[in-house]
Amino acid sequence: MSAVEGTGGAIRPAARGGDRSGAWNEHTKRLTGWSGALFVISVCSLIPVLWIVFLSLKTPASATDGSFIPHHWTLSNYSAIFSLGTFTAALRNSIGIGLISTALAVLLASSAAYAIARLDFPGKRAILAVSLAVAMFPQISLVGPLYNLWRQVGLYDTWPGLIIPYMTFALPLSIYTLSAFFRDIPWELEQAAQVDGATPFQAFTKVIVPLAAPGIVTTFIIVFIICWNDFVFAISLTSTSAAQTVPAAISSFSGVSQFTVPYGDIAAAAVVVTVPVMILVLIFQRRIVAGLTAGAVKG
Amino acid sequence: MAEIQFDDVTKRYADGFEAVKHLNLQVPDGDLMILVGPSGCGKSTALRMVAGLEDISEGQLKIGGQVVNERAPKDRDIAMVFQNYALYPHMTVRDNMGFALKLAKVPDAEINQKVNEAAKILDLEQHLERKPANLSGGQRQRVAMGRAIVRSPSVFLMDEPLSNLDAKLRVQMRTEISRIQQRMNTTTIYVTHDQTEAMTLGDRIAVMRAGILQQVGPPSELYGHPNNLFVAGFIGSPSMNFLPGEIEGDSVKLPIGNVRIPDELRRRLEGGPGGARGGVIAGLRPEHFEDAGLVADRASRGVTFTARIDVLESMGSEFYAYFMVESEQVSSRELEELAADTGGTDLQSTRGGTQMTARLAAESRVRQGQDLELWFDANHLQLFDPDSGRSLLAQAGAGTSTPTPTAGGLQGPS
Numbered sequence: 001m002s003a004v005e006g007t008g009g010a011i012r013p014a015a016r017g018g019d020r021s022g023a024w025n026e027h028t029k030r031l032t033g034w035s036g037a038l039f040v041i042s043v044c045s046l047i048p049v050l051w052i053v054f055l056s057l058k059t060p061a062s063a064t065d066g067s068f069i070p071h072h073w074t075l076s077n078y079s080a081i082f083s084l085g086t087f088t089a090a091l092r093n094s095i096g097i098g099l100i101s102t103a104l105a106v107l108l109a110s111s112a113a114y115a116i117a118r119l120d121f122p123g124k125r126a127i128l129a130v131s132l133a134v135a136m137f138p139q140i141s142l143v144g145p146l147y148n149l150w151r152q153v154g155l156y157d158t159w160p161g162l163i164i165p166y167m168t169f170a171l172p173l174s175i176y177t178l179s180a181f182f183r184d185i186p187w188e189l190e191q192a193a194q195v196d197g198a199t200p201f202q203a204f205t206k207v208i209v210p211l212a213a214p215g216i217v218t219t220f221i222i223v224f225i226i227c228w229n230d231f232v233f234a235i236s237l238t239s240t241s242a243a244q245t246v247p248a249a250i251s252s253f254s255g256v257s258q259f260t261v262p263y264g265d266i267a268a269a270a271v272v273v274t275v276p277v278m279i280l281v282l283i284f285q286r287r288i289v290a291g292l293t294a295g296a297v298k299g
Numbered sequence: 300m301a302e303i304q305f306d307d308v309t310k311r312y313a314d315g316f317e318a319v320k321h322l323n324l325q326v327p328d329g330d331l332m333i334l335v336g337p338s339g340c341g342k343s344t345a346l347r348m349v350a351g352l353e354d355i356s357e358g359q360l361k362i363g364g365q366v367v368n369e370r371a372p373k374d375r376d377i378a379m380v381f382q383n384y385a386l387y388p389h390m391t392v393r394d395n396m397g398f399a400l401k402l403a404k405v406p407d408a409e410i411n412q413k414v415n416e417a418a419k420i421l422d423l424e425q426h427l428e429r430k431p432a433n434l435s436g437g438q439r440q441r442v443a444m445g446r447a448i449v450r451s452p453s454v455f456l457m458d459e460p461l462s463n464l465d466a467k468l469r470v471q472m473r474t475e476i477s478r479i480q481q482r483m484n485t486t487t488i489y490v491t492h493d494q495t496e497a498m499t500l501g502d503r504i505a506v507m508r509a510g511i512l513q514q515v516g517p518p519s520e521l522y523g524h525p526n527n528l529f530v531a532g533f534i535g536s537p538s539m540n541f542l543p544g545e546i547e548g549d550s551v552k553l554p555i556g557n558v559r560i561p562d563e564l565r566r567r568l569e570g571g572p573g574g575a576r577g578g579v580i581a582g583l584r585p586e587h588f589e590d591a592g593l594v595a596d597r598a599s600r601g602v603t604f605t606a607r608i609d610v611l612e613s614m615g616s617e618f619y620a621y622f623m624v625e626s627e628q629v630s631s632r633e634l635e636e637l638a639a640d641t642g643g644t645d646l647q648s649t650r651g652g653t654q655m656t657a658r659l660a661a662e663s664r665v666r667q668g669q670d671l672e673l674w675f676d677a678n679h680l681q682l683f684d685p686d687s688g689r690s691l692l693a694q695a696g697a698g699t700s701t702p703t704p705t706a707g708g709l710q711g712p713s
Contacts, residue, residue: 199371
């Protein structure tokens, strides 16, 4: 994206000057520069992913042989983790807990963001400041007290025990992104809806929400990924398949003896949990970009 | 069908600013009332109070005889056309127009039929399945109109509906709105800052300034008998010329010469609030000047004087001639406000005279830069009190001492 813009901007003034070959050289130089930079970035970010993928395809015996590309290809690691009850249960937990937390967070955040974007009430700034402060809070400092509290009230190792902290930590970010979206929707539309006979709630659900859909989808995906990837809460507040999510489950994989690390299984599990996120991002790539830049240019 | 009545309505914001002050105004059933005034005069606020989008701080607002102060917009049976149309971008034209009916749980077949009918009136039939983003400005404007008429509400509210269109389209839509309003015979309040739009469109016009209603009446009355300097300067294009004057006996001493006051005018002057003496501000409309060479019998009806025409604009059908008159500037708070609103301050105050505009017939042999003998028709002279800005003339036809109370309860200028 930026590469194209950069070259486009560079060629125009030079071409107008009449020195076409010079412009062309300049263009080629820039193109080569940007391509080189992009290549380095791609390699840096893709090699670890490829490493994990290849590792997951190696036989346990050759897992630590130091080669990048496997000598013996196998899918046994995948069949192994799916035959483990703990992994499938963890996958189910991850999906369930992630979706529920995200849905709740977006639902709550959209009403809060709507209020912040539209209404003028005392303490509006304070609410934004507090929600920002919550986002800044180091999660690890809360884990200890939460562990004790959850043990007391019986939320330890349950779905709600993870949903509640996930939702809480996702709210500030959701409120921020959503209120930016709501602010961009002209107030007249809502007033038009009111005059057309809509209650404030109808105006919100039938006019504002559809228009803010890109923002809502973006927020949903970002929040879901945060929940999906969390490790700190998952490892501390769960202990069994009842609520353990995939990151926590992977860390508790055990090898054939206590001295072997099940590299192949871990890699296979990592691939399995990364793939849905990558697919999600690829599908909604345009949406996410549109969402993050919404309101930047007046349409 | 309903009449709208403002009873002493005031809008006061939290910071104490009063956008609308003690507004008394009545819009009869089926009338098209224009609220006009410079920006910030409170006309939009008044409209939004009728819509229910702004709270009413004081007073009562009645629609169809019922007080609606506390009613939500949806319970007022109104439709509104917004300045920027406020079409729902995610809905097709059809859904936009049917939205209100859908909310009212009208059966789909009926919605379809009503939308098709409105589309036919507005020539939108081939665009029904398109989204607003794919329509031109004029088409969007028509969709906004369609959204209002589909519901057959008892009141239409229009907030500068034509200000986003180009000049040609504006004239076209103006006649269309007028046609639709007459056809539906729905009580309408139309807000605009454009006096031409107000003059051509309305049954009656209410001129507002700084939150205060200045004058209400049919266009001809506002044009012929402005209540005060503000209305006089605001209504009419090109706008009225103002000169300082002095009443002496049966004539007015003006910088362009002594004007004998015609009998009719004298009667109205004597019936007016100020009596017939002292300093005045005289108002002279550009269209009441004429090339003296084209006027027969000019001595008996007016005043003739010579002026150097600085700038001449030919409109084809007529000339606009600009010239300077040696005089002191007339100073009035209302006129200054008008000038500030139209951005004409610097033009007026140049070279220690008063810039005047005259509208001359196309047959005139006037040339730019040459002296011309001009004639002014004294029958159309307007006279104002320089202190209060009020008109010194009683309403024509009233003749006697009391000025006719125009409907709607007039407010004196502040």
